Amino acid sequence: MKELQIYGSGGHSYAVIELVRSLAEYNPVHVIDDNPKVNSILNVPVYLTNEKFKSMPTVIGIGDNYARKSISKTIDAPFPSFVHVSAVVYPSASIGAGSVVFPNSVVDAAVSIGEFCVINNNATVSHNVKIDNFVHVAIQASIAGGVIVGEGTLIGAGSVILPEVKIGKWVIIGAGAIVTKDIPDNAVVYGNPAKIIKYINERK
Structure with missing residues (x-):
């Protein structure tokens, strides 16, 4: 090994x-x-x-x-990606360097997952979703088809993102939130339907 x-x-x-x-x-x-x-x-x-x-x-x-x-940005080393054997990753999906897909997750057709992402246990990423770098999709979160997720976003445990929604960079989506419309950069959202609670400082 x-x-x-x-x-x-x-x-x-x-x-x-x-x-x-x-x-x-x-x-x-x-x-x-x-x-x-x-x-x-x-x-x-x-x-x-x-x-x-x-x-x-x-x-x-x-x-x-x-x-x-x-x-x-500080390590000069190769970063393999890892996908648990129980995860379902469709052949047309792509997973970037340094990303990790945990048990029982589903990464559907034509999904693009960026570098250094975490797709946690039992998460579902539906078809034609684009996830940028450094995103964390928490346990049992569900992302519907055609969603775009910006860099650095955290999608909280058990949350649901409805189809074709665009989520900005460095967004925090609270656990159990139901996201029905686009979210701007640096927003923190909670609830059903999800509403903006505040904004956080931009991270680069």
Whole structure:
């Protein structure tokens, strides 16, 4: 098996390590972190980033979209993508470098998923959806056909995005929200139907 390093020692890295191991193509040899709080994760040793970093295949085990973007710009390493064996990914779909698709998710026909995205457990991404880089689709979220999702957006657990909606960059969609119309950049929305609660500072 090929050696792999994981960046990040928080809770998300546990799920990433288990996913990688289940595919039996890469062996997670260590975890690196700028400020590690633990010595190992699932028997994988954790080191301070500048002590152990190597230019080997790397996956970023961090759920926060902005952190993934920042880290991706600092590491000169290949970033494979990982898809759990129970996920359904249609042949016409594409998944960008560094992205991770977790168990029981569905990525439908003609879907484009960008780089460093997270498609979490039991999420559904319907046909002809375009997801930009650094997006996190949380557990049991559902994105209907023809939706466009901008960079850095978080689609909360159990939320539903209705067909042909356009979601801007760095949007936060609250858990359980039902999104019925377009959402501008940097908006935070909650509810059914989802309404803008506030705006957050632009992230680049």
